[in-house]
Structures are given as C-alpha cells and as structure tokens.
Amino acid sequence: MTKRIFRSICLAAGAVFLASLILIMGMLYSYFSRVQRTQLRTQTALAACGVENLGADYFDGLDLPSNRVTWISPDGTVLYDSQADARDMENHLQREEIQQALSTGWGESQRWSVTLLERSLYAAKRLEDGSVLRFSTSQNSVLTLLLGMSQPIVIVCFLALILSIVLAMRLSRRIVAPLNELDLDDPAENECYEELTPLLRRIRGQQKELQLQADRLRQKQNELTAVTGSMREGMVLLNKSGMILSINPAACALLDTDRRCVGRDLLTVNRNLELQAVLSKALDGTAAERTIPLHDRRFQVDASPVVSGGEVSGAVLLLIDVTEKEQAETMRREFTANVSHELRTPLTSISGCGELLKSGLVKPEDVASFGENIYSEAQRMVRLVDDIISLSHLDEGAEDLKRERVDLYAIAQTAVQSLAGRAEAAGVTLELTGRPTPMEGIPQLLGEIAANLCDNAIKYNRPGGWVRVSVESGKDAVRLTVADSGIGIPQEHQAHIFERFYRGDKSRSKAVSGTGLGLSIVKHAVQIHGGKIDLSSAPGRGTAIAVSFPIEQAKNRTFG
C-alpha cells in the first residue's frame, strides 16, 4: 500500500510538473512573439519615416544587431540590405509580405528556416515612392528554447523528483501508519479512518463468532474429556494406521502407559496379539469383539471402525472389565446345574417308590418302609429348597430382616438343644460353654449359623466323639466357636468348603444327608453381620470353626 501511494504521488507530481512546464513555455512563447511582432512593426514604421525623409542616406551608420533591413524597389530589385550585398540578391517581388505591402501598403509574414530551429518574422511597408522597406527579425522556436534551457530544466526536474520522493514517502507513511496501528483484537476501540469502520465492525462480529465457536468447541471437548475421563471402561481412538489419537485414563492404566502415547502406534504401547487382531479387523471395516486377558483380568474388547465418507478412517477400542461378570456367570451356571442335580436325586427316589407302590409290586408289610423312604426324600427336598430360599434371600442382602439386641449364648443354646437328639443318635457328646453375651444382630441368621455349624460338627464326626460349642466375649469382638473331634478337612479342601454344593469328601456325601449349602449360608450370614470366619482343621483330628462379630459395629449402629 505504501508503495502504491508513493508511486501515485510521484506520478502526479511528475505530471503536474510537466504540464506546468508546457503551459508556461507556451504562454511565454506566445507573449514574447507578440511583443517581438509589435516591436518589429514599430521599427518598420519608424524606419519607413526615416527612409522617406532621408532616402538611402538613412541606412548610413545604421547598426542593427538583431534586425535585418531590406529596401526593395517597386519592381522587386533589392536596393539595400543590412546584412548582405544588395546586388547579389534575387528579386523579392514574389515574397508574400512584399506583395501584401505593394497592394495594401503593409505586409507581414513569417517563414521557418530550413532547420526549423528558427523563424523569421517579416514586416514590410510601402513607401510613398512605391518602394518597400522590409524589416525582419529571427525568432528561436520553442524547441530551441527548450534545448537552451535543458540544463536548468534537468536540475529542476531532479530537485522536483527528490522533493516528491521525500514527500511521497512521508505522506504514504503517514497515511498507512494508522492502518498499521489498528488493534485488531479490539476493533471497536480504534479511532481511524471513517472508511474503515464497516470493515472493523465486520471483523469484530466475526471475532465474536469465532470466540463463541471456540468456547463451544472447548466445552464439547471438556464434556468429552469428563465423560471419557470418569469412565471405568478404557477407550482408545486410533487412526487408519493404528496410531493413537486419543486415550482415556482408564485405558492408559490398562495398557500400562500415559498420555504421552498419543501420536504413537498402538503396537508400541501394547503388543497383545489378540488386541492387534481385533484392531486390524476393525480397521478392515468390520466391528469385532473379543475377550482378552490383560493383567490377570479379563477384558471384553469392542473394536468398531470409524467410517467417514464411505471409507474407514480409524477405529475405536472399548475395553470393558468382565472379570467379575464372567465369574458371577460361571457361579450362577454351576449353581443352577447343582441345584437341578440335587433336586433330581430325591425326586428319582420318590418317583421310583411311587411307581412301585402304584403298580402294586410292594408287599403290604413293606409299604411302611417305602412310605418312610418317600417321606425322608421329600424332607430332604424341603430342606434343600429351604436352604436355597434362605441363600437367595441372603444373596439379596436380607434387607427385610431387622437387627435387634440378642443374646448369642441363648441362640447357641437353642441350637444345641434342638440338635441334642441327633447328637445322641450319632453317639456324639454335645457341650455348650460360656455365659450370656449380648450383641446386635439378626436372630434368625445367628440361629442358622449356630445350627448349621453344630449340625456339620455332628454329621462329620465319629461315634464317641465330641462337639464343644463356646460363646466368648472378647475386647472388640463376640466369638462363637464350634470345635469337634471329627474327620477334619484336608488342606486342599479348606479353601472351597464355603462354596455352594462343595462337599469335602465326595464318597461320604451320599451317606451323610446334607444339602451342601450349610456353610455357604453361614458364610453369607456372617458377612451380613460384618464378621469373619476362622477355620482350623486337620484330617482325623477334628475341626474348629470360630465366628467372630465385631462389637464396635454393634455400638455404632442404632436399630429401630
């Protein structure tokens, strides 16, 4: 812009200079021509007077440096010439000014010299005797004048050029300066050319819009970061060549990396082959899903292609921890299979007995024992179903059961009394020691704990053995211990006995009636009370199971 302004100013200055030069030259030239012509006329008139009075003598001693005087007779012969010998000169009759003078008494003309650099002006006057006196003067042409003045003109030109350059530079700079100093961050605050106001207003509007869009974008980004950041699932966004574009913290933790991995290839972060297989499938355009072990846990990896414009432009990996889900599923499946199996066994027996009775194949004296069989199997089923119900009840947290102040000793006593008959039948001594121990708890569940533990201790015992139940109150816990002199539990089974339907000794499970759910119920009931179970057992020597309930919990909680 500066350049353009500068150029324009220079050009304008040049043009003005040239125009004024031409104009002035023209004016002066025509003015001087007029003056010269007037002088010529005057001189001619004066000289004519002189010649008429003095005749040829007038010319004696006449010294005219610039003018030429010629006296011509009426027939055109030159009588006198101030610059040449009159006798050598040709006849002047045909000259324009002579002709005019001869006919009208006065004539004028002008003629260009051969080189066109000079012009001769002529003025002629007819004298009374019919001869003609002619005066002539030479005049330089404009071109000659200009040539003569070339040196000063060049100097002036040069000066004008320098002046105009300096001026133009200053001027253009001054014009552009406010534009350069425009504060585009805050266009409305500028005090500048009026012509720029619409532009500035427009810029301001667009700036506002941009700001708004940037804010919106940032907000979106923040929302996305917040969502993916708080996700427990890992999420990775990859481009077409498998480079990580974005990764959330959960995925960072899973893949043992940090945010710096953005921009690197997934392969350099984790080279799990299955993960790569899923990813390459997604990058080929088909969504894939696979369960992959990572860090001792199992993850379901969902890879979906990102399609834009009909082409796969990347992929999204979603890593979901399914360890617990899979475990729970396996447990549920096993539980269902076990329940069906356990229910089927007594039913087969019942149905068999019933079939025999129906077809009348049973001797009358055996009917009672068949009935007994059906009854006991049905009882077993009832127990099993009861256990399953209470277990599923416990699974849901037993929220409908209320805690209240109970005496653990009394509860243990009830259990021992109810089992006294069975203990006697098995030839086992059943003892209870301790004193009243109050605690906060759910009586039904505590009763089940005591009954199940005692029941197991009697069942898995030997004739002549003993079962000792004790209730103690420690400093920070209430403890119920059931010790027996039974068969004991081998080390490899100890970890599993609290699982559902787990039977330590498979061969005994048929002989000893039991649902296989007792200890599972105990475990859940204890968990609900916030207590813990300690097991110590040695094969052939007996088992001691101690259940302790923390007292603090009992103190801190209030129950309605």
Place this chain on the structure above:
Amino acid sequence: MRTRFDEQLDLLHKELITMGALCEDAIARSVKALDGRDLALAKSVPEISARIDRKERDIEGLCLKLLLQQQPVATDLRTISSALKMVTDMERIGDNSGDIAEIIVTTNLTGVDEAADVHDMAQAVIQMVTNSIDAFVKRDTALARQVMADDDMVDGYFDRIKNALICRLRSPEADVEYALDLLMVVKYLERIGDHAVNVARWVLFSITGSRERE
C-alpha cells in the same frame, strides 16, 4: 522418496514388534503348558513357531529391499542391519519354544520335583524376552543392559536344576528319561535367554552404534 523410506522403516519397526509379540506368545504358551500339563496349549505352539518363521522371511525381504532401493546410511543402516540380525535370534526363540512344546507333547513330564525352580527359571526367561522387546520398542538402553545382566540369573537356575538332576540320577531307581527330558527343557530355556541377550545386544547396537563386548 524420503516419505516412502520413512513409511517402510515404520513398517519394519511394526513388523519387528509383531514378531516379538509372537515370540512372547510362543514362549508363554510353552511355559504355561509345562506348568499346567496342558497338551492342547502345547500343540498350538508349532503353529505360532511357523508364523514366526514366515515373519522372519517377510522382515528379511523388507530389509533387503530397503538396503537395495534406499541405500541407507548412518542410523538407518544400523537399524536395518540390526533388524536383520535380530530376526534370526527371534526366530530361534520361536523354534526353541516349539521344541519345549514338543517335549511336553511327546513325553511324560509329570511330577516335576524341580517344578518351583523350573517355573522361576521360565518366568525369568519370559521376562528377559519381554524386556528385550520392550527395550527395542522404547529404545531403552538401560533395559537392554538389564536383559544382559539377567542372563547370569538364568544360567544360575540352569546349573542348579542340572545339579539337582545329577543327584537324582545317582540313585539306582532314577527315572533317566524324565531327567534327560527335563534337562532338555531347561537347556532350551537357557538358550532362549541367550537369544534374548543377543536381541538386546542388537538393540544396543542400533541405538549406540557400538558393539557391546561378548
């Protein structure tokens, strides 16, 4: 031209990592099969070993093409030449894993008295292989040196198990076949450790440009 070269170098890098991952997978499967007597798992190893062989040929081809067409110098030349050497060692790791799997399939290695030592040794070897590949991926010289140092530990395990087997063979009712098979397994493990050290050495060479002492 330069971009194409960079792309090919990138591809080489990725292929090497994939091959490393395959090696890890092969040895992990063999060791798991050894620990858990999982014959099905052991039988899956030769297939991976074959994939490793194919990868080796692919990478060799790629390296030769790069050398011929791009005539690399300095770091690039080191990278490519060490890649050529590394794949040989990685291929041997795959082969040795396959050999271990074969021993598990064809012989009866039950009742490993030295199980704890063999297990520890196998884990140490797996860690070495993983570390050597990690060193390559992260261009981590410290990790590469760690691998070279760990080899002594693996050699220690080998000696201990060998001595235990010698003691066992002294008794007249010793199961000679079992002892020899187990010795083969631990020897293969020890070889895998050596190959991991070689890989680490080449990683160091490609980074620093100077050969470590043998």
